[in-house]
Amino acid sequence: MSRIVITGMGCISSLGHTCKDFSSKLMKGVSGIGPITLFDTTGFRVKVAAEVKDYDELRLFPEKQLSKLDRYAQFALIASREAVADAGLEFSGPLAERTAVVHGTGIGGQTTQELNYFKVYTQGMKRLHPFTVPKLIPSAGASWISMDLGITGPAFATTSACSSAGHAIGMSMLMLRSGIADVAVTGGSEALITYGTIKAWEGLRVMSNDTCRPFSLQRNGMVIGEGAGTIVLETLDHARARGAAIYGEVTGLGMSSDAHDMLQPLDKGAAAAMQAALSDAGLAPESIAYINAHGTGTPQNDPTETRAIRQVFGSHADKLVVSSTKSIHGHTLGAASALEAIATVLALNEQKAPPTANFQDPDPQCDLDYVPNTARPMPITHAMSNSFAFGGLNTVLVFSRCND
Amino acid sequence: MSESVSDAVLNILAKHTELDRDKVTPDTPLQLSGVDSLMMVEIIFDLEEHFDISIPDEMLGMQNQKLETAADVVLLVEELIQKQQTA
Numbered sequence: 114m115s116r117i118v119i120t121g122m123g124c125i126s127s128l129g130h131t132c133k134d135f136s137s138k139l140m141k142g143v144s145g146i147g148p149i150t151l152f153d154t155t156g157f158r159v160k161v162a163a164e165v166k167d168y169d170e171l172r173l174f175p176e177k178q179l180s181k182l183d184r185y186a187q188f189a190l191i192a193s194r195e196a197v198a199d200a201g202l203e204f205s206g207p208l209a210e211r212t213a214v215v216h217g218t219g220i221g222g223q224t225t226q227e228l229n230y231f232k233v234y235t236q237g238m239k240r241l242h243p244f245t246v247p248k249l250i251p252s253a254g255a256s257w258i259s260m261d262l263g264i265t266g267p268a269f270a271t272t273s274a275c276s277s278a279g280h281a282i283g284m285s286m287l288m289l290r291s292g293i294a295d296v297a298v299t300g301g302s303e304a305l306i307t308y309g310t311i312k313a314w315e316g317l318r319v320m321s322n323d324t325c326r327p328f329s330l331q332r333n334g335m336v337i338g339e340g341a342g343t344i345v346l347e348t349l350d351h352a353r354a355r356g357a358a359i360y361g362e363v364t365g366l367g368m369s370s371d372a373h374d375m376l377q378p379l380d381k382g383a384a385a386a387m388q389a390a391l392s393d394a395g396l397a398p399e400s401i402a403y404i405n406a407h408g409t410g411t412p413q414n415d416p417t418e419t420r421a422i423r424q425v426f427g428s429h430a431d432k433l434v435v436s437s438t439k440s441i442h443g444h445t446l447g448a449a450s451a452l453e454a455i456a457t458v459l460a461l462n463e464q465k466a467p468p469t470a471n472f473q474d475p476d477p478q479c480d481l482d483y484v485p486n487t488a489r490p491m492p493i494t495h496a497m498s499n500s501f502a503f504g505g506l507n508t509v510l511v512f513s514r515c516n517d
Numbered sequence: 518m519s520e521s522v523s524d525a526v527l528n529i530l531a532k533h534t535e536l537d538r539d540k541v542t543p544d545t546p547l548q549l550s551g552v553d554s555l556m557m558v559e560i561i562f563d564l565e566e567h568f569d570i571s572i573p574d575e576m577l578g579m580q581n582q583k584l585e586t587a588a589d590v591v592l593l594v595e596e597l598i599q600k601q602q603t604a
Contacts, residue, residue, distance in 0.1 A: 177535075180559065240565055243558040 114290050118352050118515055119360040121202070121345030122455050123195025125188050126442045127163035127338055131195060135442070135452070136459050140488045142470040144441050146324050146336050152308045159320045162306045163338030163443025181244045182257065183222035188341035188448070189254035189302035190261055196343040197262055197298060201357065204263045213294040214259045214268035215285045216343070217277030217301035219447035220310075221251025221270075227309045254302050258343075266294050272447070275407070277301050278342065279450030279500040279508025283366045285346050295351040300451030302341035311337065317376070319411050325444070327408035327437035327469050328415045328483045330476040335409040338443020342451030344458070349515075361461045362515040364495070365394025371505025378414055378501055383407075383421035386507035387497065391425070394511040396495055398426045401433065401511070403466045403496040405457045406483075408437020409444055416478040418501065423481075434491060436484040440470035450500040450508060457498040457512050465490045522568070522598065526591045529563045543588035564590070570597040 124131070127145025128138040138145065145163040154160040170179055170187055182190075193216070197204075204212055225248040232238035247253060252270040259268040267288065271280040278301025285297035314320055314337060321334035352359055367390025371382030391398060407418055415437075423430045438456045445452055460466055465488050472485035498510045523543065531541040534550045541550075552560070561572050572593070583589055 239569075239571075240562065243562050 115292070116349040116362060117286055117289050117346050118349050118362050119344050119458055120347050120352050120357040121196040121200025122343070122360065122458065123192040123199060124340065124342040124452055124455055125165055125191045126340035126445065126452055127165060128442055130165070130191065132199070132455065135455065139438060139441055139456055139459065139467045140463065140465060142441060142468040142486055142488065144324065144470050145338065146443055149306060149311070151306045157311065157315065159311055159315045159322055161322065161324065161336055162311070163336060163445070164306055165339055180242065181248055183225045183248045183253060184304035185218055185222055185224070185302050186254045186257045188304055188339070189216055189343070190257050192300060192302065192341035192343040193258045193262065193298055196345050200345040202296065202345065208296070209263055209265045211294055212264045212266045212296040212298065213285060213288050214255050214264050214266070215271060215281040215297060215299045216255045216258055217271040217273070217281035217447050217451070218251050218254055219272060219274050219277050219303055220305050222249030222253060223305040223310055224307055225249040227307045258298060262298065264298060273506040274502035274504060275444070275446050275449050276500040276502035276506045276508040277447035277450070278454070279510060280368070282344070282346070282363070282450065282454060282510060283368060283508055286363060286366050289346060289348050295348055297346045298343060299346060300341065300343035301448040303445050303447040304339045305446070306337060306339050321410060324471050325410040325440045326471040326473060327406070327410040327440050328419070328476065328479040329472045330474040332410045332412065332415065334411050335439070335444045338445040340442070340445050340452060341448050342455050344451065344454060359515050360458050362513045363510060364513045365390040365396065365509070365511030367391070367393060367509040369507045371507070373505050375504050378417045379505060380417050380421040380424060382505050382507055383418060383499070383501050384424040386509040387421065387425045387499065390497065390509035390511050394495070394513070396511065399429045400495045401426070401497050402491065402493045403457070403460055404433060404435045405453045405460070405496065405498040406435050406437045407499040407501045408439055408469065410437070410439060414501070415476070418499065419479045419481055430481060433481060434466045434484055434489065435481045436467055436469040438467050440472070441467070450498065450510070453498050453500070454510060454512070457496045460496055461493050461512055461514050464493055466493070522595055523591045525567055526564065526594055527587060529560060529567065530587055530590070533560050541587060543586065543591060545587040547584060547586060547590070564594055568594055568598055570594065570601055572597065
């Protein structure tokens with residue numbers, strides 16, 4: 114079975130338009146959460162989000178392309194172009210055929226969907242733009258990445274709410290291990306800070322109206338973010354043969370489903386995914402030094418995740434360092450597992466655990482070391498990244514240093 | 518009326534073909550100006566929106582031999598506007 118390494122990373126988020134911006138703010142705990150500017154929040158209870166800032170689509174893409182390119186697919190392209198350039202890859206001939214694109218999203222072209230349906234439902238518009246359909250489908254991101262970069266191998270989108278990118282990375286790992294592909298451009302993208310969608314999230318009563326404080330006593334919900342993350346995965350042999358710089362190895366994949374509830378998380382399901390990821394990596398629980406938690410900052414998730422970690426790690430749980438970077442980049446849903454995979458790989462490379470920002474007082478129900486507010490330099494050989502989606506769809510990834 | 522219809526049609530064609538507006542005349546051949554079937558779909562959408570008309574499906578696409586030049590498009594639009602007014 115092929116070993117798989119990470120050779121490129123790219124992202125766009127509320128922390129900036131590049132991976133470098135992401136990394137510096139992540140480690141300083143500078144949060145991208147702020148007042149919503151993408152629409153008028155008059156009458157909304159929820160008025161904060163982690164928006165991509167200083168973003169002008171007209172400066173980034175030709176006008177003709179924009180008629181077919183939703184904001185979510187724009188983000189997917191920006192992150193993927195950066196990741197592929199970072200990996201130093203260009204696709205043509207056999208390499209193009211041996212490369213896969215798997216890019217997740219929770220919803221897809223939500224801005225397109227919403228604005229267009231608004232026009233037909235309420236404004237008496239008789240017809241919609243002919244490219245409304247190709248613009249809103251949740252596989253548009255995967256198509257645009259393959260078209261833009263000239264990748265002709267297997268390409269598709271995955272969708273599982275907050276685990277969408279986790280499943281995308283997981284499917285990529287399985288394709289590389291099985292020999293279907295040598296390289297995968299994978300991750301996830303989301304852009305759903307829109308009037309109707311935030312209204313819908315408001316109705317769920319899981320949203321904070323000030324900021325995201327995971328694992329803290331004062332936490333009062335999640336904060337939605339937008340953006341995209343892409344990593345380039347390669348078999349170790351392929352990366353070595355071309356002398357690529359290697360960020361680390363992705364050693365473990367764990368997937369499970371709670372089979373329980375559309376909203377309530379279940380500790381057993383989360384624990385099963387963590388356990389599966391450890392067995393897949395062939396690692397004992399004691400090998401893990403750092404966990405990038407799902408840590409949404411909702412009253413329900415954080416104690417449940419804490420219990421699940423205790424079930425899997427036993428007494429080692431008290432030595433583990435756990436943080437939720439959602440406090441910094443928001444909950445980016447379909448992009449979350451990708452941005453957090455990047456955060457975890459950065460932790461391995463910088464030998465530093467990123468902090469849980471906005472942390473105030475500890476909650477007795479959340480009794481682990483959550484790296485409150487300040488990053489912590491520490492030795493990290495193996496790290497885990499958790500994603501536990503609505504509807505109980507769980508993915509856990511294990512990343513390791515690749516020194517040999 | 519006719520002149521303004523022509524102007525508006527040529528404006529829409531110029532926008533989509535990315536040709537200079539002065540280069541687009543009634544004699545401009547559509548296919549040679551790079552109008553493919555997808556671009557035609559966008560042009561039709563803009564024409565329908567601008568003139569509040571409905572262009573039937575059979576008028577669409579490259580199989581339609583009637584739409585060879587910009588003038589053909591102007592003629593079609595004028596016909597449909599008239600139909601709309603007498604309906």
